[in-house]
Amino acid sequence: MAHKDLRSFLAAIEASGDLININDQVDWDEELSGIGRLSCERNGPAFMFNNIKDYTSDWRILANPVAGWRRFAVALGLPADTPIRKLYDLYAEREQKLIPPTIVKDGPCKEVVIPGDKVDLFDLPVPMVHEGDGGRYLGTWDLVVSKDIDSGWVNWGMYRFMVHNEHLLTGYPRPTSHLGKMLLDGYAPRGKFMPIAIAIGADIPSHLAAASTFRLAGDEADLAGGLGERPVELIKCETSDLYVPATSEIVIEAEVYPHGVAQEGPYGEYPGYRSGEMGNAICARVTAITHRRNPILTLDTTGFMDSSAVTTSITGAIAIRRRLEKHGIPVAEVYMPPEGGVHMAIVSVRRGGAENARKIVELLTARRALVSKIIVVDEDVDVFNISAVLHAFATKCHPARGTHIHRYEGRANALTPAYSLEERVARSGASVAFDATWPPEWPREMTPIRATLDSMYSPDVQRRVLDRWNALGL
Amino acid sequence: MTKEYATFVRDRTRLLNGREVVLTLRDLMPGRKKYRGINVRAVVSQPPRPGESRLWVRSVVGLKDPNPYSVKIVEELPELFDAAPYSDFFEAMEKAERR
Numbered sequence: 001m002a003h004k005d006l007r008s009f010l011a012a013i014e015a016s017g018d019l020i021n022i023n024d025q026v027d028w029d030e031e032l033s034g035i036g037r038l039s040c041e042r043n044g045p046a047f048m049f050n051n052i053k054d055y056t057s058d059w060r061i062l063a064n065p066v067a068g069w070r071r072f073a074v075a076l077g078l079p080a081d082t083p084i085r086k087l088y089d090l091y092a093e094r095e096q097k098l099i100p101p102t103i104v105k106d107g108p109c110k111e112v113v114i115p116g117d118k119v120d121l122f123d124l125p126v127p128m129v130h131e132g133d134g135g136r137y138l139g140t141w142d143l144v145v146s147k148d149i150d151s152g153w154v155n156w157g158m159y160r161f162m163v164h165n166e167h168l169l170t171g172y173p174r175p176t177s178h179l180g181k182m183l184l185d186g187y188a189p190r191g192k193f194m195p196i197a198i199a200i201g202a203d204i205p206s207h208l209a210a211a212s213t214f215r216l217a218g219d220e221a222d223l224a225g226g227l228g229e230r231p232v233e234l235i236k237c238e239t240s241d242l243y244v245p246a247t248s249e250i251v252i253e254a255e256v257y258p259h260g261v262a263q264e265g266p267y268g269e270y271p272g273y274r275s276g277e278m279g280n281a282i283c284a285r286v287t288a289i290t291h292r293r294n295p296i297l298t299l300d301t302t303g304f305m306d307s308s309a310v311t312t313s314i315t316g317a318i319a320i321r322r323r324l325e326k327h328g329i330p331v332a333e334v335y336m337p338p339e340g341g342v343h344m345a346i347v348s349v350r351r352g353g354a355e356n357a358r359k360i361v362e363l364l365t366a367r368r369a370l371v372s373k374i375i376v377v378d379e380d381v382d383v384f385n386i387s388a389v390l391h392a393f394a395t396k397c398h399p400a401r402g403t404h405i406h407r408y409e410g411r412a413n414a415l416t417p418a419y420s421l422e423e424r425v426a427r428s429g430a431s432v433a434f435d436a437t438w439p440p441e442w443p444r445e446m447t448p449i450r451a452t453l454d455s456m457y458s459p460d461v462q463r464r465v466l467d468r469w470n471a472l473g474l
Numbered sequence: 475m476t477k478e479y480a481t482f483v484r485d486r487t488r489l490l491n492g493r494e495v496v497l498t499l500r501d502l503m504p505g506r507k508k509y510r511g512i513n514v515r516a517v518v519s520q521p522p523r524p525g526e527s528r529l530w531v532r533s534v535v536g537l538k539d540p541n542p543y544s545v546k547i548v549e550e551l552p553e554l555f556d557a558a559p560y561s562d563f564f565e566a567m568e569k570a571e572r573r
Binding site: 029054055122123128131135136163165166175180183188256257260261262268276281282283425 | 482498500505506507508509510511512513532533534535536537538553554555556557558559560561562563566
């Protein structure tokens with residue numbers, strides 16, 4: 001069972017040696033996020049900053065809650081050294097056992113209530129994450145609640161928000177995101193403000209659910225319950241009928257303007273670059289802030305190997321697997337290496353060939369196209385073993401016949417650094433499947449055999465070699 | 475103490491056309507309110523003019539021009555520009571400029 005709130009999770013990662021407390025004063029202006037950034041790049045621990053320049057010791061900042069497999073394992077209530085494949089299996093299993101939330105009347109996130117007319121976003125130690133960002137980012141590891149104006153469907157997503165002034169936030173949920181669609185298709189045409197709630201520092205399963213690629217009209221609160229193996233306690237907002245996890249450290253209640261823009265970005269994003277996608281965003285005025293006493297503002301020092309890269313490695317891969325299975329692809333396993341910045345997927349299939357590779361790239365880009373490189377391998381290649389995948393890609397993917405490019409308009413990922421500014425604005429792009437499988441039409445007796453111990457030696461020799469290897473203590 | 479601001483531009487030549495331009499400035503005054511945004515109508519100069527606030531110009535990927543500018547704020551504007559959500563922010567500013 002996962003931890004009920006952020007604080008019990010922090011106690012667990014401190015016990016496993018995956019959290020470092022910093023009590024010396026650290027600057028919110030680039031310094032603490034620089035420490036967090038370096039930690040991501042060196043596979044280091046999470047950091048809790050207990051003494052932040054310009055702010056009282058009431059406020060703390062936690063950098064990179066789950067930017068690493070060890071912390072991800074602890075977040076699911078498992079030992080820190082749980083293997084990645086087991087984490088994938090367990091996530092997929094729990095994802096199928098949804099547990100509805102419970103509603104509570106009181107909760108820790110209401111310990112301090114600041115009404116809209118008293119709100120000053122600069123009272124929160126919102127960090128300047130990277131030098132040269134457009135501003136200070138509040139929503140880097142958050143959970144944004146919104147509700148469809150027609151159906152009443154509630155969506156949770158993880159979207160970035162930047163402080164513009166004392167009460168105005170600008171944000172960039174993609175226009176193709178569920179929140180973006182709710183605004184553009186529902187509220188904006190009617191000229192109505194869209195209520196949102198930005199929950200920061202909720203229990204980790206809730207954030208995992210928000211970051212997941214969950215089905216349209218699916219309830220992420222149910223998913224969070226399933227992932228954590230306990231119902232999430234939800235509590236009503238002060239200024240809207242939205243509900244947020246009651247143990248959240250901070251809740252920003254706001255309304256998105258149906259009309260009007262202000263500067264948003266640029267921002268060093270999860271693909272690991274600041275790509276110049278600035279400006280095309282939404283604006284929200286804050287209507288209330290509630291928080292726990294001694295609140296913890298969570299920060300993902302966005303970029304290479306951040307918390308979202310690790311999280312999406314699992315949530316994205318499982319969503320891909322389910323989609324491919326649904327459409328009859330003989331998929332064996334899917335892995336999204338976090339180093340790929342949510343741009344790469346490795347898919348192993350029980351039957352290879354060009355037709356499947358083409359279908360895979362078309363299916364994975366049908367609605368929105370976040371993944372732009374897909375390596376398709378035979379099922380005897382371990383998708384979690386990057387050396388084995390690279391070997392298959394380098395040797396089995398035909399440079400001409402094995403490359404399947406699929407172009408699209410209006411749904412490309414505007415954060416993909418490889419795209420030109422014009423392509424990002426038009427959301428025009430392409431994805432490619434590299435088919436590193438043997439063509440099924442090749443006769444078995446003519447298909448090359450891999451020169452590895454497990455493929456080119458008899459089972460008897462393999463056993464004897466492994467016995468000797470172990471006896472040598474290697 | 476001279477005030478300092480930063481701004482982000484898609485086309486730097488727009489700044490120095492001798493006319494008033496519409497910009498979003500981020501206040502670089504150290505302290506809790508650093509990076510607060512204001513929308514302004516202003517005149518930008520390079521090299522910086524004595525007595526005017528210092529302005530650092532960044533590109534859309536955040537690259538800082540090492541040569542400083544100066545900015546004279548003529549008028550503070552409302553916090554939102556008139557455009558639909560997800561509209562091009564730079565076009566919205568240019569539209570405000572033509573008014």
